[in-house]
Amino acid sequence: QAQLVESGGGLVQAGGSLRLSCKTSGGTFSRYTLAWFRQAPGKAREFIAHISWSGGTTYGADSVKGRFTISRDNAKNTVFLQMNSLKPEDTAVYYCAASPASYNLGIPNMYDYWGQGTQVTISS
16 A cells, blocks of 8 residues: 655754655655645645656745755655755645656645645744
């Protein structure tokens, strides 16, 4: 059974850093685009970044460019999100997701598999 499991969330002060991990298992995700989304209370799920199966192509939302970096290690079946210069508005549940598509990758409906999410809380 295909699974994505996130880890690495927590509580940090503004200006700090966190590194999220998402380990995939039970499926052939090496050819999938992997992505990170987040969802704050009362808000829609927001696209953060995606990375191609080879890791050669990445794309990040304007709200996190220059602060967040997505990467993947196919040998370890893991995708990472390095988050620096964190702000209170980054507080949310962070999800990883996998998609076989190569377009419209900012849209949650394009993703077939989702993790359970990990909470990130940034204090001011």
